[in-house]
Amino acid sequence: MTQALVATGPGEPLDVREVELRPLTRVDVRVRVAGVGVCHSDLSMVNGTLAPSYPLVMGHEAAGTVTEVGDQVTGVAVGDHVVLNWAVPCRVCWFCTHGEPWLCAAIEGMTGTPGGTLADGTPFEACLALGAMAEEVVCPATAVVPIPADVPLEEAALLGCAILTGVGAVRNVARVRPGDSVLVLGQGGIGLAAVAGARLAGAGRIVAVDTSPAKEALARAAGATDFLLADREQPASALGKQLRAMTDGRGVDAALECVGSAGTIRQAWTSVRRGGTCVVVGLGPKEQEVTFNPLELFHFSRTLVSSIYGNSDPERDIPALVDLLGEGQLDLAGMVTDRVDLSGVPAACERMARGEGGRTLVVFDGS
Structure with missing residues (x-):
């Protein structure tokens, strides 16, 4: 037993x-x-x-x-x-x-x-x-x-889901390149891993967002260059305006939504530049709906995609993450x-x- x-x-x-x-x-x-x-x-x-x-x-x-x-x-x-x-x-x-x-x-x-x-x-x-x-x-x-x-060994547990999912979403789905600007919405375990993944990818500006001010220290330790405190009541467009002000009016190259709700998905989408990528990492309920109008889909030419387990192959990717641990690049x-x-x-x-x-x-x- x-x-x-x-x-x-x-x-x-x-x-x-x-x-x-x-x-x-x-x-x-x-x-x-x-x-x-x-x-x-x-x-x-x-x-x-x-x-x-x-x-x-x-x-x-x-x-x-x-x-x-x-x-x-x-x-x-x-x-x-x-x-x-x-x-x-x-x-x-x-x-x-x-x-x-x-x-x-x-x-x-x-x-x-x-x-x-x-x-x-x-x-x-x-x-x-x-x-x-x-x-x-x-x-x-x-x-x-x-x-x-x-x-x-205890901490290695995180390699089995949070790290694979967060880092994988950055590398395998958003395909962040050196110098890119990245938004990570939600600073739980997977969101923090996504911030670390953006840092590993060489992103130039990494903006972490959460509703709790206590998450700022965690996010910055993982690699965030900026932290924004979210307001659950603000419209989705408000965050987009903040992000465009931080990126010469364009919006971020990639946004990773690590919450799993219709509202935060819409916020992430609205924050992405024309031609950028919005990755849904969070697992949300089927009862909620996200709406888009045909004109914005055409005009912004954004990619909206989900990330399942970071689109990872654990047999291949866990050893690679272990190498990063050995090099001191993951904490x-x-x-x-x-x-x-x-x-x-x-x-x-x-x-x-x-x-x-x-x-x-x-x-x-x-x-």
């Missing part, structure tokens, strides 16, 4: 419970979790934005140590440090064979897979095939990416504002819903 954080339904309290993980198959590994991030996608699993099956063991952004391997597993061994990958591509569908593994048909719309049973025998789902808010996880060996032993610990145990996750979700803090990291005794 292992301790895990269980959701029983939308809006229901999250409980720490004893669970029995599913048996290890010949192609699986067992991982002792060292750290797991509290991601906005976790919040979406319980606030009605997504509709997973319940009960659900939460969590997907994690790193840990391999403690057991199936007899057909190669490439990873007991004792290896690994980052978990919640979006394992099949490598054979149309999207995978056409260079878009983040759109893999095998994982489209997937929210969980059978993970084991609760103490009373009730089957549970493992969130995004991992269920990583637990002392241990059992997952396919293809869902782990080995990392060097000298990478701080994972600087994005972590709270460290809690499993019982602290509900409060972390409340902080995230209020827009407070950066990344909350769940850590385990003895990790």
